[in-house]
Amino acid sequence: MAMELPEDSVGIIEPQKIYIEEPLTLRSGKILPAYDIVYETYGNLNADKSNGLLVCHALSGDHHAAGYHSREEKKPGWWDTCIGPGKAIDTNLYFVVCMNNLGGCGGTTGPATINPETGNYWGPDFPVVTVRDWVNSQSVLMDKLGITKWAAVVGGSLGGMQVLRWAISYPEKLAHAICIAAAPKLSAQNIAFNEVARQSITTDPNFHDGYYLEHNTYPKQGLTLARMVGHITYLSDNAMRAKFGKTVADFENEGGNFGRDLRSGKLSFGFNVDFQVESYLHYQGERFSANFDANTYLLMTKALDYFDPSIDYGGDLSKAFVNSKCKFLLISFTTDWRFPPERSREIVNDLLKAGRKVTYLEINADQGHDAFLMPIPRYISSFKAYLRKVYQEICDAP
Amino acid sequence: MAMELPEDSVGIIEPQKIYIEEPLTLRSGKILPAYDIVYETYGNLNADKSNGLLVCHALSGDHHAAGYHSREEKKPGWWDTCIGPGKAIDTNLYFVVCMNNLGGCGGTTGPATINPETGNYWGPDFPVVTVRDWVNSQSVLMDKLGITKWAAVVGGSLGGMQVLRWAISYPEKLAHAICIAAAPKLSAQNIAFNEVARQSITTDPNFHDGYYLEHNTYPKQGLTLARMVGHITYLSDNAMRAKFGKTVADFENEGGNFGRDLRSGKLSFGFNVDFQVESYLHYQGERFSANFDANTYLLMTKALDYFDPSIDYGGDLSKAFVNSKCKFLLISFTTDWRFPPERSREIVNDLLKAGRKVTYLEINADQGHDAFLMPIPRYISSFKAYLRKVYQEICDAP
Numbered sequence: 001m002a003m004e005l006p007e008d009s010v011g012i013i014e015p016q017k018i019y020i021e022e023p024l025t026l027r028s029g030k031i032l033p034a035y036d037i038v039y040e041t042y043g044n045l046n047a048d049k050s051n052g053l054l055v056c057h058a059l060s061g062d063h064h065a066a067g068y069h070s071r072e073e074k075k076p077g078w079w080d081t082c083i084g085p086g087k088a089i090d091t092n093l094y095f096v097v098c099m100n101n102l103g104g105c106g107g108t109t110g111p112a113t114i115n116p117e118t119g120n121y122w123g124p125d126f127p128v129v130t131v132r133d134w135v136n137s138q139s140v141l142m143d144k145l146g147i148t149k150w151a152a153v154v155g156g157s158l159g160g161m162q163v164l165r166w167a168i169s170y171p172e173k174l175a176h177a178i179c180i181a182a183a184p185k186l187s188a189q190n191i192a193f194n195e196v197a198r199q200s201i202t203t204d205p206n207f208h209d210g211y212y213l214e215h216n217t218y219p220k221q222g223l224t225l226a227r228m229v230g231h232i233t234y235l236s237d238n239a240m241r242a243k244f245g246k247t248v249a250d251f252e253n254e255g256g257n258f259g260r261d262l263r264s265g266k267l268s269f270g271f272n273v274d275f276q277v278e279s280y281l282h283y284q285g286e287r288f289s290a291n292f293d294a295n296t297y298l299l300m301t302k303a304l305d306y307f308d309p310s311i312d313y314g315g316d317l318s319k320a321f322v323n324s325k326c327k328f329l330l331i332s333f334t335t336d337w338r339f340p341p342e343r344s345r346e347i348v349n350d351l352l353k354a355g356r357k358v359t360y361l362e363i364n365a366d367q368g369h370d371a372f373l374m375p376i377p378r379y380i381s382s383f384k385a386y387l388r389k390v391y392q393e394i395c396d397a398p
Numbered sequence: 399m400a401m402e403l404p405e406d407s408v409g410i411i412e413p414q415k416i417y418i419e420e421p422l423t424l425r426s427g428k429i430l431p432a433y434d435i436v437y438e439t440y441g442n443l444n445a446d447k448s449n450g451l452l453v454c455h456a457l458s459g460d461h462h463a464a465g466y467h468s469r470e471e472k473k474p475g476w477w478d479t480c481i482g483p484g485k486a487i488d489t490n491l492y493f494v495v496c497m498n499n500l501g502g503c504g505g506t507t508g509p510a511t512i513n514p515e516t517g518n519y520w521g522p523d524f525p526v527v528t529v530r531d532w533v534n535s536q537s538v539l540m541d542k543l544g545i546t547k548w549a550a551v552v553g554g555s556l557g558g559m560q561v562l563r564w565a566i567s568y569p570e571k572l573a574h575a576i577c578i579a580a581a582p583k584l585s586a587q588n589i590a591f592n593e594v595a596r597q598s599i600t601t602d603p604n605f606h607d608g609y610y611l612e613h614n615t616y617p618k619q620g621l622t623l624a625r626m627v628g629h630i631t632y633l634s635d636n637a638m639r640a641k642f643g644k645t646v647a648d649f650e651n652e653g654g655n656f657g658r659d660l661r662s663g664k665l666s667f668g669f670n671v672d673f674q675v676e677s678y679l680h681y682q683g684e685r686f687s688a689n690f691d692a693n694t695y696l697l698m699t700k701a702l703d704y705f706d707p708s709i710d711y712g713g714d715l716s717k718a719f720v721n722s723k724c725k726f727l728l729i730s731f732t733t734d735w736r737f738p739p740e741r742s743r744e745i746v747n748d749l750l751k752a753g754r755k756v757t758y759l760e761i762n763a764d765q766g767h768d769a770f771l772m773p774i775p776r777y778i779s780s781f782k783a784y785l786r787k788v789y790q791e792i793c794d795a796p
Contacts, residue, residue: 028667128667188638188657188675192630195676196623198669203619205603221601225594229627232590240586257713259586260706267704269426269526271596271696274703277586278593298669305672306665308658315655337735 062106111295124210236368436505454553460504509693522608634766
C-alpha cells in the first residue's frame, strides 16, 4: 500500500551518483585512483550558494538521511527526525547534502563494489579509510557542487568526528561545526567493544577472509553478533529497562522489573530466549546483518578506533583547533555511556583553550547514545534555534 | 622451578570430592539422582563446629579459592587476596569451605562429567541449574561436614547472589551474610550481555549443539569471544585507560591517551590488532577458553539471568528478607558498572524495610566489577575488621 507522506517530509528522494576521476591519496599512503560517490540532497541551493549544509553519517548510516526512496519504503532516512521542512535542519532554508562515505555499502565505492582493476569485488582489499579520508572526499564533492563554504557541517557520533576533522582540515570551508554525541578519540573500552565486533565477524566461517561475496555468502552470524554488541552500547541501561519492563523502574524507585519482561510468561529452563530483551537484540542483529556489508562494518570500526586529531599535535587537541575559524555547537546526552558528556566537555575545553567560539548543550535524555536520533524536545528546539540563527547570519552577510 | 610459598598463603591444598547419593530436586522440576561435589577447605573446624565460613564462587570461579595445588602452580586460587592466615577471611580463625557449583567444570557433576545413566558426557543435557539449586546443594555439603550454622556465607558477584539466597532459604543456618558487588537481579542490559556471550558460543561451528566433547573439539572462538565481552564488563573505563595508557588520564585531566597505547608503535592500516587493549582481550579470552567448559559458561549465565529472589514475593524483595535472621554486610565499588553501587543500595533498602541489621560499605575503587578480587586497602581492612567481630561473637557465644 502506497502511503501518504507526512507534510514535514522532504518527500520522495532519488539518490545521485557522481564519478570522481581525480585520485585520492589516503592517510594509509594508498591511492584510490577514482571512485563513485552516492549522495542525496534536500532543499535548494540558493543563488550565491551560501546555504549548503553537510550531514555526515555514523557507523551504520548512509547517504539516505531523510525522506523516502519510494512510497512503499516503510521507514524514512536515518535522520528524518531532524531533516525536513520546518524541522531542526530546515530544508526550507538549507540545501542539505549527505553522502555515503568511502568504504560504505550504500553505493559509494567500497568493499561491496567492483574494483575496476580486477573486475572482482573490492572485498577485504579495499583500503582502510579514516575520518580524514572521508572529509577529503566530502570536500571533493563540495567542489563538484560548486559550494565554497558550508553554512554548517553537522553529524552525530562518528559523524561528529567528521565535523571536528572538517573544522581542523578546512578552516575556510565551513561557518559552523555542529558535533553531536561524539568524542575527541575512542577510549580503550570503546576500542575493546569494536574489536569484539570485528572478531565476531572475522571468525564466522562464512567470512572467508573477507571474500564472502565470491562465495555467494556472507558472515550472517558474525555480523548479527557484532550488531547485538553494538546495540547494547547505543542504549542506556535505563532505556532498556523502560523498553523491556512493563513497569518503568529507575534506580531510586523500588519495584519495577528492570527490563526483565519474559517472552512467553515463564522461564524456559533451557537455552532458548527467555527475556524480551534477548528477542529484541536478535531481531535487531538479524535485520541489520541482512542489509549491511560486513567488510564495511570492519572499516567503519577501524575509522572510529583510528580517529584522534590530536595525534598531529603531540596529543594536545587544543592545538589542532588553533587555526579553525568556524563557530562550534557541541551537544551531548546524559545517559550516553558510549560517548558520555565528559567526552564532549573535553572537546569544549580544548576549543575554549584554542580561543574558539563554542556553544555547549547537555541534554537530559534517557535514550543513551541513540538519543541523537530521537525527537527529544529540548534537543530539537535548541538545534533548530541554533540553525535559524546560522541562517540569519547567511541572510545578513554582506 | 618450585617456588617458596608466601607466608600468608594457606599453602598446598588438595581438593576433596564427596559423592552425594540423595537426589536433588532442581528448580526446573528435574531431579539429579546423585552427584559429586568437589570442594576445598582452609583452616580448621573448631570443636563446636561454629567457625565454618562458606565462600560462594562467581561465574568463572571454582572450588580453588586459595592456596596452590602444587609448588609448580603459577597462580594461587581466585580469592587468595582475601583468604589465608591473617587475611580478611582469616584461616587462623575460620574453617573456610568453597565448593565447585553444580554444572561447573572443576570436577563437581556438570556438563563435562559423565552421566552415569548414559555413559557419555552430560554435555548440553545437564539440567539448567539456578542459584537456589546451588545453595540447596551447598546445604547438603554443610550437613555432611557436620556444620549446623555457618559463621558467615560470603561471595562476590554471582557469589553474592548465593549469599542472598542463603539468607532467604536457610535463615537458621547462617549468622552473617556478606554480599559483595552483587545485584538483587540482573537488568535488561546485564541479560543482553549474557545473551551475546551465549550466542557467540552456540553459533561457533565447533559447538555441535553442545556435544562438542564427543566430537573431540570445543567452541574455542565462541568461548574466547564470550570472555572478551565479559571481560570488558568486569573492568571500568578508567581501569582500562590506566592499564593500556602510559599516561593515566581521568576525565578531568587533559592529555593522557585514554588507554590507546599501540602494540607496535604505529597504526597498521589493516585488520590486525593495533592497540594493546585488543591484544590483552585476545589473550584473556584465549587463556580462558582453553580452561573452561563452554556448556558450563552457558549454565552460569542462565543462573545469573534467572536470579530474582523477589519472584516468590510479588516482586517485593523486602518480603523475601522478612524471615531472614542473619546480619548483613553489603559491599559495592564505585566504578563497577556491571553491578553498580545503586544495585547494592536496592538490597540494603529492602533489608532495612524488612527490619534486618545491615552494614553497607561503598568503596572508592577504579577497578570496576573486578575490584572485589583486588587488594584495595579500605575494602580489605573493613572486610577483615567485620570478620574479626564475627569471630568475637562466636567466642562470646554461650
